[in-house]
Structures are given as C-alpha cells and as structure tokens.
Amino acid sequence: MLPLKKILCAVDFHEPTDEGVKTANELAEHFSAEVLLVHIVSLVPVIPSPVDEPSSTFNVASYQKELEDAAKVRLEKMAKELVSPKVSARTFVASGYPADEILRLAEEEDAGLIVITIHSRSRWRYLIFGSKAVRMLRKSRRPILSIQQLGEKKKS
Numbered sequence: 001m002l003p004l005k006k007i008l009c010a011v012d013f014h015e016p017t018d019e020g021v022k023t024a025n026e027l028a029e030h031f032s033a034e035v036l037l038v039h040i041v042s043l044v045p046v047i048p049s050p051v052d053e054p055s056s057t058f059n060v061a062s063y064q065k066e067l068e069d070a071a072k073v074r075l076e077k078m079a080k081e082l083v084s085p086k087v088s089a090r091t092f093v094a095s096g097y098p099a100d101e102i103l104r105l106a107e108e109e110d111a112g113l114i115v116i117t118i119h120s121r122s123r124w125r126y127l128i129f130g131s132k133a134v135r136m137l138r139k140s141r142r143p144i145l146s147i148q149q150l151g152e153k154k155k156s
Contacts, residue, residue: 004031008111010102011039013074020117020147021082027113034088038105039075040098041067068093099135106142114140118148 009024011017021037028035044064075091083089094101106114116136137144 004028004033004112006034006036006109006111007031007113007115008036008038008102008106008109009115010098010117011037011075011078012098012117013039013071013078014117016147017117018078018082020115021078023145023147024115025083025087027115028087029084033112034090035079035083036090036092036105036109036111037075037079037083038092038094038102039071040101041071041093041095042098043095064095068095099139103136103140103142106140111142114142114144116144116146118146 004027007024007028009021011021021035024035024037027033041064044060044067046060072091072093075093079089079091092105094105102114102116105111114136137146
C-alpha cells in the first residue's frame with residue numbers, strides 16, 4: 001500500500017465530509033499523492049405510470065444529467081476550497097449505487113486508499129437504511145480510512 005500515489009475521497013456534500021477531504025489532502029501532501037474527489041449521484045427512481053394515464057413529460061435521463069452537472073460544479077468548488085494547491089486533485093461524478101460506484105472507481109483509478117466519512121446516525125436509522133460504509137468495508141479490496149464526525153457533547 002505505501003507509498004500512496006492516489007487517494008480516493010468519497011464526498012456526499014454533508015458538512016462532515018469536509019473533514020474527510022481535509023484528511024485526504026493532508027495524506028496527499030505527506031505522500032506526494034493525488035486526491036480523487038468522488039461524488040455518486042443516486043439513481044432517480046422510475047415508477048411506471050398506469051397504462052390509462054397519459055405519459056408524463058418528465059424526462060428522467062435529463063433530470064439525472066442535471067443532478068450530475070450540479071454535483072460536478074459543487075465538487076470542483078470543494079476541490080478549490082479544501083485541497084491544497086500543492087496537491088494534484090481530480091473530480092469524478094458518476095451515477096449509481098454509491099458503495100458500488102466508489103469501489104469501481106477505486107479499482108479503475110488504482111487508488112491506494114479510500115477515505116470515507118461516517119455520519120453519526122441513530123441506531124434505528126442504521127437498522128432501517130443500513131450503511132454504505134459497512135457495505136464498502138465488506139466488499140473492498142483496497143484499504144479504507146473512515147473518519148467519523150461526531151456531534152458536540154452536551155454540557156451538563
């Protein structure tokens with residue numbers, strides 16, 4: 001694994017993700033590595049309309065493309081703000097299932113490390129929705145560094 005040449009950092013645009021990008025940047029500076037910022041746009045669900053209703057004018061493919069374009073703009077802005085000028089950074093936006101696409105891109109780009117941010121979430125939400133991070137940990141053939149951003153502790 002070491003020395004690292006490419007560090008893939010998964011970005012979902014939630015505030016805790018900034019810490020993951022900052023960590024990837026620090027590691028990239030230390031190892032003279034490249035940072036690959038990746039955002040995966042979830043697929044827009046398509047619900048078929050009943051046969052007797054007129055077809056909708058909503059174009060799913062066009063909407064998916066709009067989501068990807070908006071994500072690309074945000075990701076490039078994030079790269080400029082959080083990645084040091086000393087570090088080479090590239091951005092990737094793809095559509096699909098986040099865990100699968102992140103792992104696919106890590107393999108395709110031969111990333112030496114994947115950095116993900118774990119959001120603190122209640123136990124019931126974890127049980128209902130699962131965890132993309134857990135899925136990635138089980139399926140990845142590459143090392144994963146998980147950064148957990150916890151909320152502030154309440155003062156008593």
